[in-house]
Amino acid sequence: MKAVILLSGGLDSSTVLYQARADGCECYAISFDYQQRHQRELQSARLIAQAFGVAKHQVVNFDLRLWGGSALTDNAIALPQERSLDEMSQNIPVTYVPARNTIFLSFALGYAETIGAQRVYIGVNALDYSGYPDCRLDYIQAMQEVFRLGTKQGREGQPIAIVAPLINLKKTEIIQLGNQLGVPWELTWSCYAGGDVACGVCDSCRLRLAAFAELGLNDLVPYA
Amino acid sequence: MKAVILLSGGLDSSTVLYQARADGCECYAISFDYQQRHQRELQSARLIAQAFGVAKHQVVNFDLRLWGGSALTDNAIALPQERSLDEMSQNIPVTYVPARNTIFLSFALGYAETIGAQRVYIGVNALDYSGYPDCRLDYIQAMQEVFRLGTKQGREGQPIAIVAPLINLKKTEIIQLGNQLGVPWELTWSCYAGGDVACGVCDSCRLRLAAFAELGLNDLVPYA
Numbered sequence: 001m002k003a004v005i006l007l008s009g010g011l012d013s014s015t016v017l018y019q020a021r022a023d024g025c026e027c028y029a030i031s032f033d034y035q036q037r038h039q040r041e042l043q044s045a046r047l048i049a050q051a052f053g054v055a056k057h058q059v060v061n062f063d064l065r066l067w068g069g070s071a072l073t074d075n076a077i078a079l080p081q082e083r084s085l086d087e088m089s090q091n092i093p094v095t096y097v098p099a100r101n102t103i104f105l106s107f108a109l110g111y112a113e114t115i116g117a118q119r120v121y122i123g124v125n126a127l128d129y130s131g132y133p134d135c136r137l138d139y140i141q142a143m144q145e146v147f148r149l150g151t152k153q154g155r156e157g158q159p160i161a162i163v164a165p166l167i168n169l170k171k172t173e174i175i176q177l178g179n180q181l182g183v184p185w186e187l188t189w190s191c192y193a194g195g196d197v198a199c200g201v202c203d204s205c206r207l208r209l210a211a212f213a214e215l216g217l218n219d220l221v222p223y224a
Numbered sequence: 225m226k227a228v229i230l231l232s233g234g235l236d237s238s239t240v241l242y243q244a245r246a247d248g249c250e251c252y253a254i255s256f257d258y259q260q261r262h263q264r265e266l267q268s269a270r271l272i273a274q275a276f277g278v279a280k281h282q283v284v285n286f287d288l289r290l291w292g293g294s295a296l297t298d299n300a301i302a303l304p305q306e307r308s309l310d311e312m313s314q315n316i317p318v319t320y321v322p323a324r325n326t327i328f329l330s331f332a333l334g335y336a337e338t339i340g341a342q343r344v345y346i347g348v349n350a351l352d353y354s355g356y357p358d359c360r361l362d363y364i365q366a367m368q369e370v371f372r373l374g375t376k377q378g379r380e381g382q383p384i385a386i387v388a389p390l391i392n393l394k395k396t397e398i399i400q401l402g403n404q405l406g407v408p409w410e411l412t413w414s415c416y417a418g419g420d421v422a423c424g425v426c427d428s429c430r431l432r433l434a435a436f437a438e439l440g441l442n443d444l445v446p447y448a
Contacts, residue, residue, distance in 0.1 A: 058290055060286055060290065061285075062284055062285060062331075063284070066282055066284065067335050067338045069337070069338030096376060097334070098335075099330050099331070099333040099334030099337065099375065102330040102333060102370055102374050103327070103330040105330075106323050106327040106330045107286075107327060109323040109326060110288065110321070110323030110324070110326075110327060111291050111322075113322035114291045114292065115291065133373065133376055133379045136373070138373050142372075142374070145366040145369065146326055146363070146366045148366075149363040149366050150323065150358040151323065152320060154357065155357045
């Protein structure tokens with residue numbers, strides 16, 4: 001069974017890639033260069049895809065800086081720093097990129113239908129502190145309907161399934177799962193800041209560091 | 225009220241652009257260079273956007289030839305020619321591009337939320353002969369749910385509405401509507417074939433020509 005895996009190069013999507021293989025899938029990875037501030041993550045995506053041995057790794061290019069609207073696609077919007085997990089949980093943060101997962105899943109759907117894949121894997125996580133609207137279960141269910149009705153495969157009674165194995169896991173549980181699956185954490189990239197080493201103070205770094213610390217594990221990614 | 229209009233440069237989307245203004249909207253157009261066989265349509269989209277006087281015209285670039293899967297994105301797949309309207313109505317044709325409208329609507333959603341638009345207009349048409357799955361009402365309704373659940377605006381109770389004013393119109397009715405609205409047909413482009421003049425024999429040309437003929441109107445676009 002073929003599956004398309006959305007691979008950002010981060011901790012969550014890398015775990016999902018390994019999970020897809022554990023589920024018996026032949027894995028086709030897809031990543032997006034959308035001119036994100038942290039393009040460094042694409043280098044990680046490539047390294048992970050290579051280390052894993054995907055059947056194919058597609059990198060789709062487009063430019064969400066055309067209209068910006070997020071701290072990840074507009075350098076004029078400051079990246080939140082040194083926020084506590086409590087602060088992160090208050091509101092949808094400025095790192096929210098309008099419609100990002102919808103765009104990603106749409107491309108994954110087109111790719112999946114073209115290669116005859118039966119599944120699309122995505123590493124969304126409703127329990128992290130970001131509150132992104134397009135990481136929640138009801139959103140994924142709505143996209144599943146789009147997958148069913150918007151494709152030839154779906155209309156013929158064989159819709160491509162969206163699989164979101166991390167949706168109800170905490171970050172520590174994701175790391176425990178990844179450890180069982182052998183995910184090479186040192187190749188992954190979570191930092192939003194766009195530097196050559198992880199900043200350690202953006203929301204994404206702080207979530208990651210807190211989870212590794214809670215588990216008493218070393219994070220081998222270099223930090224500033 | 226701001227609206228984002230999906231503008232391919234064809235007859236349907238051009239009519240929708242003019243309809244949006246008639247509905248009282250300030251119009252932001254969005255077009256897609258996806259390395260389609262008929263990139264000529266983008267020239268039409270630009271001319272129409274200019275003639276109309278849109279507030280802004282975004283052209284998003286990406287490459288669906290990465291995986292192909294359609295006669296419009298893979299030159300090795302022959303374009304159907306000289307088919308009757310009856311033949312066109314039999315099956316989903318090879319000009320179907322997997323997930324195309326889902327990709328288009330996703331970008332339109334991101335743009336709309338960023339500029340604070342309340343509507344996204346799309347010129348889909350369930351009654352034409354193509355049978356594309358992503359042109360039908362139930363699909364549009366499923367995308368509407370994604371618009372509601374996948375965005376900050378939607379989660380805050382102000383979902384961006386998808387408006388599909390042509391969905392139940394026949395091609396002749398669309399032309400009649402466009403005539404009332406003053407759409408400059410001579411600037412539009414429907415042909416799939418990728419030439420400098422319209423081929424006259426692809427499905428898209430034949431649908432267009434049949435509708436103009438039925439109405440006793442001249443189509444001023446040059447044909448081979």
